[in-house]
Amino acid sequence: MTTPYQLYYWDGLQGRGEFVRLALEEAGVPYVDVARKKGGMSALTASLDGEQVAHPSFAPPVLRVGELLIGQTANILMFLGTKHGLAPRSQDGRLWANQLQLTIADIVAEAHDTHHPISSSAYYEEQKKEAKARARDFREKRIPKFLDYFEGVIERNPGRGGYAIGSRLSYVDLSLFQLLDGLAYAFPNTMAKLAPSYPGLFALHAKVAQRPNVAAYLNSKRRIPNNETDIFRHYPELDK
Amino acid sequence: MTTPYQLYYWDGLQGRGEFVRLALEEAGVPYVDVARKKGGMSALTASLDGEQVAHPSFAPPVLRVGELLIGQTANILMFLGTKHGLAPRSQDGRLWANQLQLTIADIVAEAHDTHHPISSSAYYEEQKKEAKARARDFREKRIPKFLDYFEGVIERNPGRGGYAIGSRLSYVDLSLFQLLDGLAYAFPNTMAKLAPSYPGLFALHAKVAQRPNVAAYLNSKRRIPNNETDIFRHYPELDK
Numbered sequence: 001m002t003t004p005y006q007l008y009y010w011d012g013l014q015g016r017g018e019f020v021r022l023a024l025e026e027a028g029v030p031y032v033d034v035a036r037k038k039g040g041m042s043a044l045t046a047s048l049d050g051e052q053v054a055h056p057s058f059a060p061p062v063l064r065v066g067e068l069l070i071g072q073t074a075n076i077l078m079f080l081g082t083k084h085g086l087a088p089r090s091q092d093g094r095l096w097a098n099q100l101q102l103t104i105a106d107i108v109a110e111a112h113d114t115h116h117p118i119s120s121s122a123y124y125e126e127q128k129k130e131a132k133a134r135a136r137d138f139r140e141k142r143i144p145k146f147l148d149y150f151e152g153v154i155e156r157n158p159g160r161g162g163y164a165i166g167s168r169l170s171y172v173d174l175s176l177f178q179l180l181d182g183l184a185y186a187f188p189n190t191m192a193k194l195a196p197s198y199p200g201l202f203a204l205h206a207k208v209a210q211r212p213n214v215a216a217y218l219n220s221k222r223r224i225p226n227n228e229t230d231i232f233r234h235y236p237e238l239d240k
Numbered sequence: 241m242t243t244p245y246q247l248y249y250w251d252g253l254q255g256r257g258e259f260v261r262l263a264l265e266e267a268g269v270p271y272v273d274v275a276r277k278k279g280g281m282s283a284l285t286a287s288l289d290g291e292q293v294a295h296p297s298f299a300p301p302v303l304r305v306g307e308l309l310i311g312q313t314a315n316i317l318m319f320l321g322t323k324h325g326l327a328p329r330s331q332d333g334r335l336w337a338n339q340l341q342l343t344i345a346d347i348v349a350e351a352h353d354t355h356h357p358i359s360s361s362a363y364y365e366e367q368k369k370e371a372k373a374r375a376r377d378f379r380e381k382r383i384p385k386f387l388d389y390f391e392g393v394i395e396r397n398p399g400r401g402g403y404a405i406g407s408r409l410s411y412v413d414l415s416l417f418q419l420l421d422g423l424a425y426a427f428p429n430t431m432a433k434l435a436p437s438y439p440g441l442f443a444l445h446a447k448v449a450q451r452p453n454v455a456a457y458l459n460s461k462r463r464i465p466n467n468e469t470d471i472f473r474h475y476p477e478l479d480k
Contacts, residue, residue, distance in 0.1 A: 058343045072342040102312040103298045119377040137359040149298045
């Protein structure tokens with residue numbers, strides 16, 4: 001039997017691939033993390049825009065399902081969520097889940113730009129001064145604005161259990177876990193100060209971390225440790 | 241009869257709302273551009289996160305369809321595209337359309353950050369130096385990288401007509417039109433130089449502009465002129 005899913009994402013970092021890994025791990029479906037195997041990086045590049053690829057992707061993550069290639073994190077999650085019980089069943093519910101996931105994608109992109117505000121192809125050290133200014137804005141204005149929003153989403157959800165949508169776990173909850181986790185790694189001082197204002201979000205983070213499949217994953221070698229080649233980077237000077 | 245769609249977006253700019261407007265105009269369905277009516281701005285704000293809103297949005301555009309509120313541009317377009325024949329019919333095709341739309345959203349966000357690289361809540365004039373550096377990177381590296389990608393998508397599409405997907409117009413084509421249009425407004429020198437390298441994209445831009453419903457819209461007062469409160473802004477110093 002062949003493994004149904006192949007994930008193409010850079011080795012050595014959680015990055016945007018991590019939102020996909022968490023969904024695959026929670027669902028308990030087998031997958032190959034292609035770039036982490038021998039020769040995997042060239043397979044990754046070929047899958048992005050090799051000449052025979054009908055639907056090239058601009059950037060990883062890309063999920064291969066048989067002949068189908070799916071790119072863009074939120075798009076992959078919509079596919080997996082629908083297939084593995086990690087998305088609402090109604091069309092309206094799925095639109096709502098996708099809307100929330102796209103808003104998570106927005107803050108993730110902004111988190112990246114705190115250490116690369118001028119050019120994603122130049123080193124952090126070359127744009128450190130600008131990074132300090134952008135990180136300050138992110139810490140003081142953007143993080144609170146986004147977390148206010150997501151806390152409000154949990155508060156307004158009439159379903160039990162403290163989830164973002166309804167009374168069951170969805171891929172949005174897994175992504176909110178990863179968002180908080182990454183922010184806490186990159187901006188520990190900021191997040192420690194903010195935590196008391198967001199009881200719903202932090203409770204959800206703890207709840208997701210305790211799910212058996214997620215807990216097993218987080219304790220495994222499959223979970224790549226946080227590091228400074230990633231989207232969420234800890235530079236103390238950006239968290240003053 | 242009530243108008244089926246109400247669009248909530250800031251008055252006075254095309255912005256992300258324009259991608260939605262183009263789909264509504266091409267589909268020929270009636271809609272109300274709420275914020276452009278008297279009292280519309282407060283209706284907009286209330287629709288975003290008023291206390292009685294079950295599914296608040298982080299930011300406009302938001303589309304109201306009866307009781308349903310849909311936020312995030314790509315999410316709205318997925319809904320409208322499916323409903324009004326502006327999306328592929330197969331599930332695989334719809335995932336592909338959504339993937340392309342999300343990649344368009346990525347470059348749109350980067351275009352915004354050329355004039356606001358440090359803080360979206362500070363004036364351009366306060367971050368002009370950083371804007372020059374970011375705009376240079378955008379012009380020299382990011383625009384070519386994204387346009388290479390989209391040109392390749394059109395080239396690899398086996399369908400006739402020069403569209404992004406298959407042999408029929410989709411919302412992705414409308415959004416590529418708007419992307420090129422905005423880039424040409426903001427960066428006329430850069431885009432004039434690049435144009436010969438992207439025959440597929442520029443032909444698509446011309447083709448979309450000539451569609452009867454789109455042409456009528458572009459000539460109407462409903463099309464808000466480009467200006468410097470928008471995502472695509474023309475500052476000559478950013479297009480050297």
